[in-house]
Amino acid sequence: MPVTVKIPSQLRVATGGAEEIEVEGSTVGEALDAVFLQHADLRERITQDGDLRRFVNVYVSGEDIRFQDGLETSISDGDEVTILPAVAGG
DSSP states (O other): OEEEEEOOGGGGGGGTTOSEEEEEOSBHHHHHHHHHHHOTHHHHHHEETTEEOTTEEEEETTEEGGGTTGGGOBOOTTOEEEEEEOOTTO
8 A cells, every 4th residue: 555655854865855755554564674775874863773863753644643653653655754853043
């Protein structure tokens, strides 16, 4: 089931400038793994020890996955997964 992963501008250097990446997966973790297969440098910027870095937020259709099932949050065909790292200086 294809989903769209939205990449913020500060991480696009690791995706060759791609703003969105369409991947398959039934959970957020599977979708991110599919992105990492295409753009390996992105993994170290988003995850640490198999989990999201502390200051990286991920949303599925506008809902924060930290208040759902984390990387095990289910996704459906057509969902948007948005990666949003916290930026200092607010």
